[in-house]
Amino acid sequence: MKKIIVNIGNLHLGGDNPIVVQTMCNTFTQDVEASYNQCVRLSKSGAQLIRLTTQGMKEVEALKEIKRRLLTNNINVPLSADVHFTADVAIAAAEIVDKVRINPGNFARDFEVAQAKFSQLVDVCKRRGVAIRIGVNHGSLGERIISEYGDSPAGMKESALEWIKMAEALSFDQIVISLKASNTLIMTEAYRLLYDEFKKRGIYYPLHLGVTEAGNGQSGRVKSAVGFSTLLSEGIGDTIRVSLTEDPENEIPVAKFIADYFKYRKGSFIFNREKTQHVSYSEKSWNDFILKASCELGPLLLDKKIDDIKLSVCINGEYSSDEKIGSFRDDLLQASRRVFTKPEYIACPGCGRTLFNLEPVFEEVKRRTAHLKGYNIAVMGCVVNGPGEMADADYGYVGEGKNRVSIYRGKNPVYRAVPEKEAIDKLLELIEEDARNKVFLPRI
Secondary structure, three states, rough: OOOOOOOOOOOEEEOOOOOEEEEEEOOOOOOOOHHHHHHHHHHHHHHOOEEEEEOOHHHHHHHHHHHHHHHHOOOOEEEEOOOOOOOOHHHOOOOOOOOOEEEOOOOOHHHHHHHHHHHEEEEEEEEOOOEEEEEEEOOOOHHHHHHHHOOOOOHHHHHHHHHHHHHHHHOOEEEEEEEEEOOOHHHHHHHHHHHHHHHHHHEEEEEEEEEEEOOOOOHHHHHHHHHHHHHHHHHHOOOOOOOOOOOOOHHHHHHHHHHHOOOOOOOOOOOOOOOEHHHHHHHHEEEHHHHHHHHHHHHHHHHOOOOOEEEEEEEEEOOHHHHHHHHHEEEEEEEEOOOOOOOOOOOOEOOOOOOOHHHHHHHHHHHHOOOOOOOOEEEEOOOOOOOOOOOOOOOEEEEEEOEEEEEEEOEEEEEEEHHHHHHHHHHHHHHHHHHHHOOOOOOO
């Protein structure tokens, strides 16, 4: 199989090159000073590629200055522009950055227009040596794809393949593909389907892996590791981003651990055929343990090769409590879509489109909904990522401009433009009302 190498600034992505660790700024891109400083910190933390929100031409101008400052200070980390809905912005951004991320589901409303605009984008990228990420998201597929395939892994694969063929028709191979979802089963199935298609076609384009909106803390890290390790252990994936509702600097060590663990792409955990695995770990830190165990055991649980785990954990010579181990087990089984012992949360990391203080809001939502076993609740920074990337959510808290929030049931807004101070109450009000009327029954 021919393996395409994609050049992004000083990075070489794909083939036998090491897995690339990337992240995304959560600053307002127009705030050049804050965005530049965060890029510096992220680069020093080990980020090899940094993405910035680019929703309009003002952000394009800001990117120009951010890029100039970085180069002036000999910081050569490649930058990627994250563009939704506005094809002309993607074309303008390609004049500045090293990679442009577009979403086939919202690049342009009309498919013929999308094709024409994509051709213009490719022309700029060819001239400047810029790469394109074709970033398919579960939940934001185009109407044409949904009408034929539904909101499914097969639809995600077909959407990506359609745009790959468009690039090939333009003799452009500097493309990276992602098929992201918050549900690890959907995410892994979509990538596997596309990988099988690559094998049939005899050509492999680099794949960016992402478990979207993984949340935070232990559960977010476990969920990311389960999704990534399932694919990386099969040789699928060339670059990763751990999506946490935390400071983006916190994403880097998690991603580096996973990338280093699967340095050579393949290496499945050796297990016996018993349905319950009894495994002992001795690690330097709890974080090392949860990531290693998730990388080893997550794929077995996700693919139903085993049903349960029993663990003995020693951290720096001290055995961990049953309660602490039990908490990890619950997170691992839930991330592997096997047993649901608590609410499932989808939460974006925040970016330049987020106009409220996302992290404390998410923590408060978690605190007030912790009793809702079997519910899937989303906290999203904006309407761009909201309805699309929270496809699996039963209810959603979605930013809608400064100090305003929309409350969703599934993909449909029930309350619009709710003042931020009232929004969590409105979310709980809707959930409780639906429970009384049996509008929604949790999956337990």
